[in-house]
Amino acid sequence: MSKIYRNPDVMWREEDESREQANAALEKGENAEDIGTSLLFSDGMMVTLNVLGTEIWKMCDGREVDEIVAELLTQFDVEADVLKNDVAGFLEELAEKGFIHYEE
Amino acid sequence: MRSDPTLKAPLTINWAINNNCNFLCRHCYSRSDTTEELSGEVLCAAMKRVAATGVLSVNFGGGEPLLRRDLLAIASCAAGCGMRVSMNSNGYLIDGEKAVALKNAGFSKVGISIDSHEALVHDRFRGVAGSHERAVNALGRLREAGIKTSISTVICTFNHEQIDNLIEFALANKVSQLNFHNFKCSGLGLANKDELDLTPVQWQEFYRKALRAKEQVKELDISLDDPIIASLGLKSGSSLVKGSVCGKLSLNIKSNGDITPCGFIPVVIGNIIRDDLKEIWDNSPVLERLRHKTPTGKCASCSDYGECLGGCSARALAMTGDFNSPDPHCWIP
Numbered sequence: 490m491s492k493i494y495r496n497p498d499v500m501w502r503e504e505d506e507s508r509e510q511a512n513a514a515l516e517k518g519e520n521a522e523d524i525g526t527s528l529l530f531s532d533g534m535m536v537t538l539n540v541l542g543t544e545i546w547k548m549c550d551g552r553e554v555d556e557i558v559a560e561l562l563t564q565f566d567v568e569a570d571v572l573k574n575d576v577a578g579f580l581e582e583l584a585e586k587g588f589i590h591y592e593e
Numbered sequence: 594m595r596s597d598p599t600l601k602a603p604l605t606i607n608w609a610i611n612n613n614c615n616f617l618c619r620h621c622y623s624r625s626d627t628t629e630e631l632s633g634e635v636l637c638a639a640m641k642r643v644a645a646t647g648v649l650s651v652n653f654g655g656g657e658p659l660l661r662r663d664l665l666a667i668a669s670c671a672a673g674c675g676m677r678v679s680m681n682s683n684g685y686l687i688d689g690e691k692a693v694a695l696k697n698a699g700f701s702k703v704g705i706s707i708d709s710h711e712a713l714v715h716d717r718f719r720g721v722a723g724s725h726e727r728a729v730n731a732l733g734r735l736r737e738a739g740i741k742t743s744i745s746t747v748i749c750t751f752n753h754e755q756i757d758n759l760i761e762f763a764l765a766n767k768v769s770q771l772n773f774h775n776f777k778c779s780g781l782g783l784a785n786k787d788e789l790d791l792t793p794v795q796w797q798e799f800y801r802k803a804l805r806a807k808e809q810v811k812e813l814d815i816s817l818d819d820p821i822i823a824s825l826g827l828k829s830g831s832s833l834v835k836g837s838v839c840g841k842l843s844l845n846i847k848s849n850g851d852i853t854p855c856g857f858i859p860v861v862i863g864n865i866i867r868d869d870l871k872e873i874w875d876n877s878p879v880l881e882r883l884r885h886k887t888p889t890g891k892c893a894s895c896s897d898y899g900e901c902l903g904g905c906s907a908r909a910l911a912m913t914g915d916f917n918s919p920d921p922h923c924w925i926p
Binding site (some may be wrong): 496500501502504505506528530532534535 | 601604712770814
């Protein structure tokens with residue numbers, strides 16, 4: 490299975506206020522999916538990620554998809570199959586933009 | 594899926610570290626700026642504070658940054674703070690040795706200003722014989738040293754019909770990006786506006802062709818940084834924000850530390866030495882107004898306003914005294 494790496498050319502950071510807002514929503518059991526908590530920035534292209542996306546992005550450090558999913562299952566209360574599909578789709582989107590790459 | 598987060602700080606700072614220049618460009622926005630320069634030590638301390646607020650990158654400009662003898666130390670300091678370091682240069686002083694030194698100092702990208710594929714045209718506009726040849730040579734040396742390169746071309750009356758030639762030239766010089774900069778009416782650009790600036794209809798024609806080229810030429814990233822192109826249908830995710838990016842994603846710092854929304858808006862909103870960047874970013878009334886512009890004149894009834902937000906705020910301010918005014922380049926009646 491392929492290892493996933495962030496493109497080192499991509500600049501990124503978490504946004505503290507938005508993160509706090511998302512955490513507060515999650516603690517209240519509310520949906521924080523629409524709250525962007527980090528942004529990725531490269532050559533004029535910017536992408537904002539929600540809490541889940543941010544956590545996935547941070548784990549693109551040479552891990553494989555299954556490792557990322559296993560780690561996320563310890564943090565988020567979601568069905569494994571649903572999460573696996575979501576993660577795969579999200580990574581595909583990042584790869585299309587050139588923000589991550591895969592290595593065998 | 595995601596709303597835009599509230600940005601805690603600019604993503605990037607355009608930082609004029611000096612004002613002196615070895616060129617005599619006829620559109621120069623900073624030639625009339627005689628402000629003092631900060632010492633390398635003071636600059637470095639300021640950059641550490643800037644990085645601590647979350648700024649991801651600095652782009653040095655001026656003036657010609659390479660005329661600062663301590664440029665390499667300044668760049669090393671910025672890179673050491675974790676920021677991505679780039680600069681805009683005329684390339685005149687970059688040989689192989691200098692390119693390697695720039696790489697070692699932490700530069701990841703250098704943009705070279707080239708306004709024509711024809712040497713004589715470029716040299717005449719930049720005011721220095723042989724400058725085109727040296728700029729082209731700089732691109733090669735930088736690439737060999739492992740620094741990403743781009744060409745920055747200010748679009749004006751003598752090059753706006755040369756899109757294909759400029760693209761061919763950029764491809765031949767293996768740059769990663771070709772930036773078509775819109776003409777700003779600042780400094781000498783304002784003084785020479787009648788000679789150099791295009792009419793709104795000419796801008797429309799230029800952008801139609803440039804957008805078509807951008808779609809067709811896949812081997813080169815062609816950057817068009819003008820918000821008024823929103824009315825031509827460029828509404829994809831490639832646009833970072835709607836309207837001008839000034840004060841929304843980036844800020845400008847002048848050689849004396851004065852902070853302005855962008856290099857072409859001469860409104861000082863603080864100073865990086867005495868003021869807190871975060872405080873300015875969060876609470877500047879000028880930035881607030883730039884981020885929440887009010888449509889006036891023809892913008893008030895324009896269906897494209899939601900996408901372009903009145904176009905370039907700097908140009909509107911320069912020509913009318915109000916950055917809420919419609920962009921003078923806008924071709925929509």
